[in-house]
Amino acid sequence: MKIFKRIYEGIMIILVMITIVTLWTEQAYNTFINRFIWFVFFIDFVVRLWKAEERWTFLKKNPFLVIAVIPLDQFFQMARIVRIIYLFRIKTITKYYIQPFVQKLTYQSKLYIFGGLFGVLALQSLILWWIEENITSLWMSFSLVFQHLLFFGHRAIEVHASATLWMFVVTSVIGVILHGLALQWLFSQAEPIYNKVKNTFES
Numbered sequence: 001m002k003i004f005k006r007i008y009e010g011i012m013i014i015l016v017m018i019t020i021v022t023l024w025t026e027q028a029y030n031t032f033i034n035r036f037i038w039f040v041f042f043i044d045f046v047v048r049l050w051k052a053e054e055r056w057t058f059l060k061k062n063p064f065l066v067i068a069v070i071p072l073d074q075f076f077q078m079a080r081i082v083r084i085i086y087l088f089r090i091k092t093i094t095k096y097y098i099q100p101f102v103q104k105l106t107y108q109s110k111l112y113i114f115g116g117l118f119g120v121l122a123l124q125s126l127i128l129w130w131i132e133e134n135i136t137s138l139w140m141s142f143s144l145v146f147q148h149l150l151f152f153g154h155r156a157i158e159v160h161a162s163a164t165l166w167m168f169v170v171t172s173v174i175g176v177i178l179h180g181l182a183l184q185w186l187f188s189q190a191e192p193i194y195n196k197v198k199n200t201f202e203s
Contacts, residue, residue, distance in 0.1 A: 009097045013173070015040060016097075038069075045069045062096065117174050121145050124167050132164055149175040 015037045045066075052058035059066055122142075129141040148171040 012041070012044065012097050016173070042069045114178075117178065121149065121171065121174070124171060128164060128167065145171055148172055149178070 019034060019037050049055055049058055125138065125141040125145045128144065129135050129138050132141075135141045135144065148168050
C-alpha cells in the first residue's frame with residue numbers, strides 16, 4: 001500500500017511538472033491540460049477531505065491548498081493574473097506532495113540532498129551554456145538556473161532546445177523542495193523560541 005501511495009504521489013508531481021511546461025510554451029491545448037490537471041487535483045483534494053477523520057482540522061492545516069483548488073483563474077481574463085494564480089497553485093500543490101518525503105529526512109540526509117541538488121544545478125548550468133546559443137557565458141548560465149530556482153516559474157530567457165525547457169522544469173521543482181526544507185528548518189528553529197515565550201507569559 002505504501003509503494004502504491006509513493007507511486008501515486010510521484011504521478012501527481014509529474015502532472016505538476018507538465019503544468020510548469022505550459023507556462024513556457026504557447027500551445028492551443030495548454031488551457032485543456034491545465035484544466036484537466038486542476039480537475040485531477042480537485043478530485044484528489046475532495047477524496048482526502050472526505051477520508052479525513054476531522055475535516056475541519058484538515059482544512060485549517062491546509063488553507064493554501066484549499067485556495068489552490070478553487071478555480072480562480074476562470075474569473076480573470078488578464079493573462080498576468082491567470083499566470084500568478086497558476087504559479088500559486090503549482091507551488092502549493094507541489095509542496096503538499098513533497099512535504100511527506102521531506103519530513104522523514106534526517107538532518108544528515110538533508111545536508112547530502114542539499115549538496116547533491118547544488119551539484120545537479122552546477123551540471124545543468126554547464127549543459128545550458130553548451131546547448132543554448134542565447135547563453136553567452138557560464139556566469140549567465142548559473143544566473144539563469146538560480147533565477148528559476150528562486151523565482152518559481154520565472155521565464156528569464158527564450159529557450160530553443162526542448163532539453164533546456166525540461167531542465168528549467170526540474171530546476172523549478174528543486175526550488176520547491178529547497179523552499180520546503182528551508183521553511184521546515186525555520187519552523188523548527190522558531191518553535192522552541194515560541195514555546196519559551198508562551199511558557200513565560202503563562203507562568
